[in-house]
Amino acid sequence: xxxxxxxxxxxxxxxxxxxxxxxxxxxxxxxxxxxxxxxxxxxxxxxxxxxxxxxxxxxxxxxxxxxxxxxxxxxxxxxxxxxxxxxxxxxxxxxxxxxxxxxxxxxxxxxxxxxxxxxxxxxxxxxxxxxxxxxxxxxxxxxxxxxxxxxxxxxxxxxxxxxxxxxxxxxxxxxxxxxxxxxxxxxxxxxxxxxxxxxxxxxxxxxxxxxxxxxxxxxxxxxxxxxxxxxxxxxxxxxxxxxxxxxxxxxxxxxxxxxxxxxxxxxxxxxxxxxxxxxxxxxxxxxxxxxxxxxxxx
Numbered sequence: 001x002x003x004x005x006x007x008x009x010x011x012x013x014x015x016x017x018x019x020x021x022x023x024x025x026x027x028x029x030x031x032x033x034x035x036x037x038x039x040x041x042x043x044x045x046x047x048x049x050x051x052x053x054x055x056x057x058x059x060x061x062x063x064x065x066x067x068x069x070x071x072x073x074x075x076x077x078x079x080x081x082x083x084x085x086x087x088x089x090x091x092x093x094x095x096x097x098x099x100x101x102x103x104x105x106x107x108x109x110x111x112x113x114x115x116x117x118x119x120x121x122x123x124x125x126x127x128x129x130x131x132x133x134x135x136x137x138x139x140x141x142x143x144x145x146x147x148x149x150x151x152x153x154x155x156x157x158x159x160x161x162x163x164x165x166x167x168x169x170x171x172x173x174x175x176x177x178x179x180x181x182x183x184x185x186x187x188x189x190x191x192x193x194x195x196x197x198x199x200x201x202x203x204x205x206x207x208x209x210x211x212x213x214x215x216x217x218x219x220x221x222x223x224x225x226x227x228x229x230x231x232x233x234x235x236x237x238x239x240x241x242x243x244x245x246x247x248x249x250x251x252x253x254x255x256x257x258x259x260x261x262x263x264x265x266x267x268x269x270x271x272x273x274x275x276x277x278x279x280x281x282x283x284x285x286x287x288x289x290x291x292x293x294x295x296x297x298x
Contacts, residue, residue, distance in 0.1 A: 029058035033065040033080040037193050038272045039213060043084040045286035047239055053296035054255050068093050076120050082241040086132060087112050088233035092172055105234035121243045126260035127236040130213060130268045134232045135224040137210035137217055148228035153182050161185040162205030164193045180231045213265055215273020
């Protein structure tokens, strides 16, 4: 009877330990995710392959979980541990703040870093080296002479605008952009983010809000403009991870900071093009890049 009682106590202690571990978010692998577009399918594999090459940590990639409205609560609750976010998105979409006049990209990064730590206990690691902000893009046969967003204003009344549905809902999206610059587009349409570039190339729409690191800008020979009023904030790309994950995996922060400054805008653009146009797998593209840069061994 005594042995039986001790056995049940032993089982109860194991269950308690398991429940405690689960409630503290403790687990034996690092779960990395991302958003539902090309660059965000590649970046989780860059992080994953690099971590596995330089540590003995187990990593799982959950592709394309969703947009920031899904990823933020997911990382906060522990459903995922890490993903790559952009400073402009963190500032405006998550912290609900605005860039201050004259504030530099580095100052915004520090403000976002502090805001996430204070509010979510989430850490922004060092930026990867590229910025992915918005540009306005169109085919070069439009006979438009423009270098900046402002230069496009006189042409806008004869042009249609196409963007993903989310762009029309964002506080810093279509309505705010039109108001800031005084655009008068004759028509606006919604497109899937991955269809949008094909639409402008094929003449189904005239102007799109393209990502500066999207490889289709170069491959499709699109013209792109500079945001001369700095309507969009800087968008440094950096891994973000919960503090408790860094505590559990003590070499993780130092390891991932080894990627700081290692990806240029041109390199990210070419990786995106290999997936979007050459139809290569995101994991292969990520691994090939790391090997070529000498960041992991073949």
